[in-house]
Amino acid sequence: MSGNALAQIAAITSMNVRNMSARATSSIVALVGVAGVVTVLTGVLSIAEGFRTVLAQSGAEDVAIVLRSGATEEMGSSFSNEQTRIIADAPQIARDDAGPIVSPELYVVVDVPLKSTGTPANVPMRGVGPQAMQLREGFRMIEGRPFTPGKFEVMVGRGAAAQFAGLGLGSRLRWGSTEWIVTGIFGDRGGVAESEIWTDAVVLQGAYNRGNTYQSVRAKLISPDALRGFKDALTTDPRLSVRIFTEKEYYEELSRSLVTLIRTIGTAIALLMGLGAVFAALNTMYSAVAARTREIATLRALGFGPAPVVISVLAEALLIGLIGGCIGMAVAYLAFDGLRTSTINFATFSQVTFAFAVTPEVLAQGLIYALALGLIGGLLPSVRAARLPITAGLREL
Amino acid sequence: MITRYLPLLWANLMRKRLRTSLTLASIVIAFLLFGLLQALRLALTGTPELAGVDRLITIHKVSIIQSLPRSYLTRIRGVDGVKVATSLDWFGGIYQDDRNQIGSFPVEVETFFDVYPEYQLPPEQRAAWESDRTAAIVGQALMERFGWQVGDVIPLRSNIWRKQDGGNVWDLRIAGVYSAENGDNSGLYFHYDYFNESRTADRDRIGWVALRVEDPDRAAQIAARIDEMFANSSTETKTTTEKAFVQGFANQLGNIGALLTAIAAAVFFTMLLVTANTMGQSIRERISEIGVMKTLGFSAFNVTSLVLAEAMLVTLLGAAIGLTLASLAVNALAQAVQQYFPLLGLPNSTYALGAALAIGLGAAAAALPCAQAWRLKIVEALRK
Numbered sequence: 001m002s003g004n005a006l007a008q009i010a011a012i013t014s015m016n017v018r019n020m021s022a023r024a025t026s027s028i029v030a031l032v033g034v035a036g037v038v039t040v041l042t043g044v045l046s047i048a049e050g051f052r053t054v055l056a057q058s059g060a061e062d063v064a065i066v067l068r069s070g071a072t073e074e075m076g077s078s079f080s081n082e083q084t085r086i087i088a089d090a091p092q093i094a095r096d097d098a099g100p101i102v103s104p105e106l107y108v109v110v111d112v113p114l115k116s117t118g119t120p121a122n123v124p125m126r127g128v129g130p131q132a133m134q135l136r137e138g139f140r141m142i143e144g145r146p147f148t149p150g151k152f153e154v155m156v157g158r159g160a161a162a163q164f165a166g167l168g169l170g171s172r173l174r175w176g177s178t179e180w181i182v183t184g185i186f187g188d189r190g191g192v193a194e195s196e197i198w199t200d201a202v203v204l205q206g207a208y209n210r211g212n213t214y215q216s217v218r219a220k221l222i223s224p225d226a227l228r229g230f231k232d233a234l235t236t237d238p239r240l241s242v243r244i245f246t247e248k249e250y251y252e253e254l255s256r257s258l259v260t261l262i263r264t265i266g267t268a269i270a271l272l273m274g275l276g277a278v279f280a281a282l283n284t285m286y287s288a289v290a291a292r293t294r295e296i297a298t299l300r301a302l303g304f305g306p307a308p309v310v311i312s313v314l315a316e317a318l319l320i321g322l323i324g325g326c327i328g329m330a331v332a333y334l335a336f337d338g339l340r341t342s343t344i345n346f347a348t349f350s351q352v353t354f355a356f357a358v359t360p361e362v363l364a365q366g367l368i369y370a371l372a373l374g375l376i377g378g379l380l381p382s383v384r385a386a387r388l389p390i391t392a393g394l395r396e397l
Numbered sequence: 398m399i400t401r402y403l404p405l406l407w408a409n410l411m412r413k414r415l416r417t418s419l420t421l422a423s424i425v426i427a428f429l430l431f432g433l434l435q436a437l438r439l440a441l442t443g444t445p446e447l448a449g450v451d452r453l454i455t456i457h458k459v460s461i462i463q464s465l466p467r468s469y470l471t472r473i474r475g476v477d478g479v480k481v482a483t484s485l486d487w488f489g490g491i492y493q494d495d496r497n498q499i500g501s502f503p504v505e506v507e508t509f510f511d512v513y514p515e516y517q518l519p520p521e522q523r524a525a526w527e528s529d530r531t532a533a534i535v536g537q538a539l540m541e542r543f544g545w546q547v548g549d550v551i552p553l554r555s556n557i558w559r560k561q562d563g564g565n566v567w568d569l570r571i572a573g574v575y576s577a578e579n580g581d582n583s584g585l586y587f588h589y590d591y592f593n594e595s596r597t598a599d600r601d602r603i604g605w606v607a608l609r610v611e612d613p614d615r616a617a618q619i620a621a622r623i624d625e626m627f628a629n630s631s632t633e634t635k636t637t638t639e640k641a642f643v644q645g646f647a648n649q650l651g652n653i654g655a656l657l658t659a660i661a662a663a664v665f666f667t668m669l670l671v672t673a674n675t676m677g678q679s680i681r682e683r684i685s686e687i688g689v690m691k692t693l694g695f696s697a698f699n700v701t702s703l704v705l706a707e708a709m710l711v712t713l714l715g716a717a718i719g720l721t722l723a724s725l726a727v728n729a730l731a732q733a734v735q736q737y738f739p740l741l742g743l744p745n746s747t748y749a750l751g752a753a754l755a756i757g758l759g760a761a762a763a764a765l766p767c768a769q770a771w772r773l774k775i776v777e778a779l780r781k
Contacts, residue, residue: 029674036667040660070565072495075462076556078598109460111635119648122460175459177631208463265437269430273664276426280671283419287678344649349462351649 008308012299016312017319023288030284031324033277034373038328038366040273042358043336044266045365048259050357051343055255058191059248061224063135066217066234069241073254073348074107074215081212083240090233092226093219096134103129105201106215108208109350110175112164114342121342123164124350125154125197127204135218136188144169144184149200152207155184157194159353163342167197178207192251195342195353218247258345274373281377285317289385296385297393306386313382314375321374325367332366333358406707413679417711420675424715424758425722427668428751432723434657435747441650451480451613452512453620454642455606458633462487464602465632470505472626473606478619481511482608484589489557492543499539501553501585503592512607515578522547522573532572533587540574542583547571553585560595567592607639665758672762676708680766687770688778701767708763709756716755720748 020027066087071077079087084104093100105128111120130149133139147153154173161167171182180199188194205212221230224246231244245253289296296309337358345352410417455473457463470484483505490501506527510516518526518534526532533553535545545551552566559565569587576582593600610619620636627634637645680687687700695703724743731742 025677026674029670032670033667036663040663070554070556072491072556076489078559109462111458111460114648117648119645121649122462176633177629269434269660272426272430272433276423276430276664276668279419279423279426280667283416283423283671283675286415286419344646 005305005307008304009311012304012308012312013315016316019292020316020319023284023291026284026287027320030277030281030320030377031327033280034321034324034370035328035331037270037273037277037373038325038370039332039335041266041270041369042329042332042362042366043356044262044269045362046332046336046356046358048262048266049359049362050354051262051352052255052259053357054190054192054194054352054354055251056248057138057189058193059246059251060135060137061246061248062221062226063247064219064221064227064230065245065247065250066219067215067243067245069243071243073250074105075348077215077243079104079214079217081214084214084217086237086239087217087219087234087242090219090230092221092230092233094222098131101131101134101220103132103135103218104214104216105129105132105218106204106210106213107196107350108204110197112160112167115163115165118165121164122344122350123160123197124195124348125199125204127201128198129201132198132218135220136191136193138187138189138191139193140187142185142187144182146186147183147199150203151200152178152180152203153183154180154197154199155186156182157196157198157353158185158187159190159194159340159342160197160351161185162340163195163351163353176207190355192352195351254345254348258343270369274369277373278376281317281320281373282380284320285313285378285381286384288316289313289381292385293388293393296388297390300388300390301394310382310386313385314378317378317382318371318374321370321372321377322367324374325370328370329363329366333363402703402706406703406710409679409683409707410711416675416678420672421711421715421718423668423671424712425719427664428716428719428755429722429726430664430719431661431751431754432720432743432747433726434661435750436723436727436743438657439742439744441647450638450640451609451611451616452639453608453610453616453623453636454639455608455623455634455636457605458624458635461605463632464599464604465606465634467601467603469627469632469634470603470606473608473623476619476622476626478610478612478615478622480609480611481508482606483508483512484603484606486589486592486604487557488553488592489555490585491554491556492551495556497543499553499585500583501533501587503589504586505589509586512609513577516575516581517577518573518575525572529570529572530588530591531568531570533569533585534573534575535571536582536584537574537576538583539585540571545571547573558592559597561597562595567595665754669758669761672708672712672758673765676704676762676766679707680704680769684773684778687773688775691773691775691778697771697773700773701771704767704770705760705763708766709759712755712759712762713752716751720751723747 065074067074067077068079081104084102088100088102090100093102095101105126107124107126109122110125112123113119114121133146141155142158144155147155156167166173167182169182169185173180173182186193186198201214204210219230221227227244227246234240234242234244299309300306336356339356340353341356342351342353344350455465455469457465464486467484470482473479473482486503488501488503490499491497492499510523522534526534533551539545543551548571550568550570552568554566556565560567567587569585575586577584589603610616616638620638623636624634690700691697720743727743
């Protein structure tokens with residue numbers, strides 16, 4: 001573009017923007033509309049993101065989960081003690097002084113009241129092997145101490161302790177005819193384990209009449225590449241009939257349907273709201289153009305080309321979108337980021353605690369959406385402004 | 398009075414057609430969203446309202462995934478006030494692909510219809526189901542989803558249970574298609590005996606008991622009596638009304654209700670601003686006209702009512718169109734999302750609620766312009 005055209009555009013646009021205060025009410029209405037849409041979109045996307053993050057954090061690539069063949073998740077799987085030993089013998093498993101780093105595990109679901117409503121929730125209670133903590137990289141005790149193997153003691157994940165009632169340090173819990181004591185609270189980088197209650201697998205088997213059976217075996221592989229060899233070794237063993245995932249794959253599968261659902265619903269709601277906001281923006285921009293008809297016609301009569309007029313109107317609309325988007329992002333971040341909650345994962349029939357995650361990607365999506373709304377809202381009115389017949393415009397009252 | 402002035406109101410709205418249609422469009426979207434959110438809330442929280450008022454559910458006290466001894470069924474029947482009871486189990490059914498999860502329940506066939514009378518099917522199909530151990534009855538939506546026909550034998554895999562021969566597939570012959578007033582149209586029910594005789598674990602144990610009481614007012618008492626009967630034993634129970642049971646699951650989904658309400662509120666607030674803005678602009682342009690009307694003898698009250706009526710006309714029209722669109726959309730979507738949401742539909746309260754909201758929205762939007770019109774001095778108005 002020539003320097004002249006650029007100068008024209010700059011002149012009209014700056015005049016336009018400085019005049020916006022005269023149309024304050026309309027502009028603010030459109031602004032609030034855009035901000036509202038961005039807040040809602042960001043909020044819903046951050047739910048999906050938070051949930052997905054928990055499950056992604058939980059998956060290590062060098063930890064394999066072994067289930068019985070045909071099972072889609074742990075509860076549908078079952079191993080005898082002997083089978084877990086056979087699995088632990090595989091050469092691809094990393095070893096330390098104590099032997100192969102494996103944890104045969106099983107979990108049950110117990111009823112614990114939600115702090116928010118007081119109604120019962122399905123919380124997973126997991127019996128773990130002595131090396132379970134080594135298999136989870138981010139594991140650390142936050143308060144208290146781990147349970148003592150062989151005793152009716154439990155340690156509670158940080159998320160579970162926050163969402164469900166009566167799980168504080170030192171609490172006594174009664175399920176069935178057994179009484180358990182909470183000896184500690186642990187964290188695992190925000191992973192799934194934080195929604196669980198852990199105890200010794202052998203004690204859990206006894207309390208729930210599981211004989212000497214387990215549901216899954218977690219094993220640390222010597223390297224992520226050893227997975228292929230590991231799978232081959234176990235599937236060709238005639239004593240076993242298994243299905244093997246990396247922990248990462250396993251959790252991705254589990255979260256897939258819920259994350260897709262939340263994302264789909266959230267996007268649909270945001271699209272509809274966006275449509276409503278576009279109408280509001282259109283309304284604002286059309287009245288802006290209508291109010292300035294004589295002014296625009298005068299500019300055109302003076303020799304300003306149609307392009308600067310179009311761009312100045314578009315600039316105004318984009319500015320509304322930008323400011324509305326920024327306000328929406330700020331509100332969403334302050335209101336939602338880190339908000340802890342929990343929901344039921346239908347795949348495992350138990351609760352997963354997570355926090356809303358307003359990540360930079362989520363914020364960026366919100367901003368782009370806001371700008372798009374501004375653009376669409378400004379396009380038609382700007383074209384109308386440019387095509388105004390000059391003489392009719394000058395006569396306009 | 399309103400009908401007399403309808404042509405006037407309409408003419409006022411048509412004055413700036415673009416502005417009116419954009420405002421109307423915003424309101425239509427707002428109510429479309431409202432309708433969809435209501436349907437979503439219904440889908441996610443189930444229908445505690447549709448739960449049988451005289452039905453109780455007895456589960457293992459620690460958690461529903463624990464089984465109960467079958468003898469409990471007989472003992473519960475003996476409790477005073479219990480009319481009929483049946484047992485149900487969770488099969489964890491999968492058809493072919495892992496992702497085709499089916500809500501399948503082995504039940505005690507002889508007593509099933511006594512406890513769940515809202516499940517209806519033609520007499521010959523019912524007789525076929527009752528007499529054939531390997532038979533199953535299936536919901537309409539499930540039949541359509543997989544293209545099954547009555548008489549087909551389908552292999553249903555369980556992702557929890559194993560058979561004694563090492564497999565995990567039970568072959569079921571479809572004896573009939575049921576329809577249920579409580580909205581369940583994608584379930585599968587078959588014989589407990591057929592299921593129990595060939596499974597390896599939990600032999601002669603049941604998942605939970607569903608029972609009907611003679612007097613719904615005594616439900617709480619009877620529930621307490623049942624739980625008392627098994628208190629301090631190795632398997633304690635928890636008995637609640639079906640409604641509380643369903644509500645409990647809904648609560649587990651998290652505060653979905655509050656979230657959806659918050660979104661709907663945000664949308665309406667924005668629409669309020671848009672409509673108020675438009676009304677305000679429209680009134681400002683017609684100040685002199687309102688002055689003329691007052692000169693002609695229209696009282697402040699009349700003039701204000703007309704302004705209010707104009708606003709309500711727009712909001713009610715927008716609401717009507719929006720809710721109709723929502724209803725159409727939900728019906729169209731219902732087929733597509735059946736796997737996740739078997740119960741998709743607009744709850745009945747939506748229309749009444751929508752009308753109330755439309756009136757409220759119109760009133761709130763017109764508040765300021767109404768105040769302006771009321772207080773307008775004729776002399777000042779005519780000068781503009």
